[in-house]
Amino acid sequence: MSNKLFTEGRWQEAIAQYQKLLEIQSGDVDIYWNLSHCYRQLNLLDEYFNTLQQGIKLYPTDERLHFSLIIDLRQNGRIQEAIFSADNAAICFPDDYTFQLLKYLTVPSIYENREEINFYRQRYTQGLQDLIQQTSLQTTKEQHSALAGIGRLTNFYLSYQAQNDIDLQRQYGNLVHEIMAINYPQWVVPISMPKLQPNNKIRIGYVSYYLHSYSGTLWLTGWLRFCDRSSFEIYCYYIGNQPDPITQQFQQYSDFFHHIPDNLSAVSEQIIADKLHILVFPEIGMNPQTMQMAGLRLAPVQCTAWGHPVTTGLPTIDYFLSSELMEPENAQEHYSEKLIRLPNIGVSYPKPYIPPVIKTRSDFQLPDDAVIYLCCQAPFKYLPQYDFIFAEIAHRVPQAKFVFLRGTLLQPRLKLAFAAIGLNSEDYCVFLSIPERLDYLMINLLSDVYLDTFTWSGGNTTLEAIACNLPIVTCPGEFMRGRHSDSFLKMLGVTDTISKNETEYIEIAVKLGLDPTWRGTIAERMSQNHERLFDDKACVAGLEAFYKQVCSKHFSA
Structure with a gap:
């Protein structure tokens, strides 16, 4: 009955049945795996993690449970627990290269403060050296394990620390090449x-x-x-x-x-x-x-x-x-x-197809009189040293609403940033889940200003915002990944909202918020120049x- 409900995607009912089963017996490992999946589907994260941990206690040799626990703890900002779980998995599976990679190279998806970035970069740098030294490719078993490991993971999150990654990437790239070469010499x-x-x-x-x-x-x-x-x-x-x-x-x-x-x-x-x-x-x-x-x-x-x-x-x-x-x-x-x-x-x-505006702000529980600043990047693009910018804009634009679309991971950090200047972040920050593309484009069309991220700017998201004639505030960074929006606006020929530094970024965002006439002028100029940028x-x-x-x-x- 539990498994039938599970395969039908009836998560809540499946949970009730699985729990009844576990009251009677400890259950086999698949019960814990399926039950955790039900919680994951319902976004009940504490229950999800607890179920995986219970399963691991009873079945410490089931690598699915370990892998999901580590990956999703990191994904949800619980980095210390993720690293602890990776260390534990590396002990349980000493010959599984996947868990060696996770033990040495796990970095956060989101940072609490600037010091954390430096700490985890040093940890990664040392971990990569240790991993390279300890990687043995002598036996066929070791070669296949290393191949499987790099086939399950990449070092994706490293580059969100806003530093020059060439040396670390070269070391990792040479390791990947060595593993591939020994498995596929031809x-x-x-x-x-x-x-x-x-x-x-x-x-x-x-x-x-x-x-x-x-x-x-x-x-x-x-x-x-x-x-x-x-x-x-x-x-x-x-x-x-x-x-x-x-x-x-x-x-x-x-x-x-x-x-x-x-x-x-x-x-x-x-x-x-x-x-x-x-x-x-x-x-x-x-x-x-x-x-x-x-x-x-x-x-x-x-x-x-x-x-x-x-x-x-x-x-x-x-x-x-x-x-x-x-x-x-x-x-x-x-x-x-x-x-x-x-x-x-x-x-x-x-050029993206942009539908006519068929929804209103009230459809998304957003007030008509608010100045809506769209903040639509993934949480890992937002570095903690720039959180103060939202609070500064809010301080000068009392009607400001910052609309975040990708989960609530930034909530604790924003709370601190707003509190630092005597504001309550809950009065200004709105976290929406927008599953449908139509709704995502509606939010763009109903917003007033698009706030680009520092150090890693929007790519696709900025191009779609431009197609919606939504004014973009950006500040080009040191690396190409922080200069996408800057280049789009230059090609568009609308450069008034490109800032040179954080102070100017705040000033432009505030002016756009308080001066609807200027905002309308920018939007109009954007709309006239689309053909310069697209296709x-x-x-x-x-x-x-x-x-x-x-x-x-x-x-x-």
């Missing part, structure tokens, strides 16, 4: 550039887990749509498994489209068989299987782009395809790859010139 040898016969086209491959509606790859449809078909043949390899209408677009724009989910060997064999001239990973660092593949040599030239805007550190990735508008002068110092600055923002982003063909011409240049260099070598 796929790490250099590949010579296939000869280009007269009337032949240059074969370009794009491989991603995310060839569906996803912020890190949506821009790629533009590169493919405006491709010069007389010179290039396009191969796409979709290694994920959530096909949707965007997947159909990728298929339509490809000469050859391969959907090979969750099978590293099969997709690698297909890429080798296709004898590509250039292989491009739109993003590396979010999906573990992509990181594994990128640690191999599957084409003579391999590139990554800014779907995940951080250097890979991999010795097998030759070029980083970036944007001339986003990169600072010294940008090459941030990359292990050779940096290529493509024209404009480097990508051809399709840009200049960057595609620049990209294809680079492809031809790289191939000719190899042909003449």
Whole structure:
């Protein structure tokens, strides 16, 4: 009965049955696993974590329970418990490389204060050295365990500390490459550039887990749509498994489209068989299987782009395809790859369809007379040293409401920041869950100002806000990942709301909040200039010139 309710997704009823079962007997491990899943679905996190911990006490050798506990504790800001659980798992599974990675490389998804960032960076730096020293790849068992470990995790959260990651990424990238090389020695040898016969086209491959509606790859449809078909043949390899209408677009724009989910060997064999001239990973660092593949040599030239805007550190990735508008002068110092600055923002982003306004603020329990500041980034993009900015804006704009859309993890920090100047954060901060895309766009259309994050700015979210003519306040950071919105506004030709520092950021946000006429002027100018930003063909011409240049260099070598 419990399992039937579970498979039907009747979580509350399933919980009641599982609890009855556990009163009678200790239950097998699957009961704890399923029960925890029910709590997770209902967002009952304390019950979820308690159930996993009870299961681990009774069944300490079930690695599913350990893995979920560690990952979700970190995800929910409970970093010390996550690290304690990772240490415990590493003792229970001394030969499982997954838990060695978690023991040494776990960093928070969100930080309480600035000092914590430094502490965990030092911990990661030391942990990476220890991990590298202790990684043994002598036996087949060790080789397979290491391969499985890097196939379950990436070091995604490291780059949200707003520092130059090139050295740490190189160390980690070399470790990944070493693990891949020992498991697939046939796929790490250099590949010579296939000869280009007269009337032949240059074969370009794009491989991603995310060839569906996803912020890190949506821009790629533009590169493919405006491709010069007389010179290039396009191969796409979709290694994920959530096909949707965007997947159909990728298929339509490809000469050859391969959907090979969750099978590293099969997709690698297909890429080798296709004898590509250039292989491009739109993003590396979010999906573990992509990181594994990128640690191999599957084409003579391999590139990554800014779907995940951080250097890979991999010795097998030759070029980083970036944007001339986003990169600072010294940008090459941030990359292990050779940096290529493509024209404009480097990508051809399709103009989003924006529906008419069919909802009101009251549909989202937002007051009509409020000045709504949209804060729509993931919590890990918000660093604690900038929390005071919200309180300062609220101090000067009494009608301000800051609308956060991605959970309540920031709530305790904001409470402290507002209290520091005698304000109650609950009077100003609103946390909404917006599951539907239509509602997300409605919130953009109903808001007054978009507040960009420092050090890691919005990408997809900013482009959609621009399509909604929502004024953007931004401050460009030191690294490309903190300069997306800055580059979009420059290309749009509406630069009045780009600030030089935190003080100016607050002033612009306050002026936009208090001066509806100026706000309307900015929105109007944005609406008139969309064609400058969206569906840009200049960057595609620049990209294809680079492809031809790289191939000719190899042909003449």
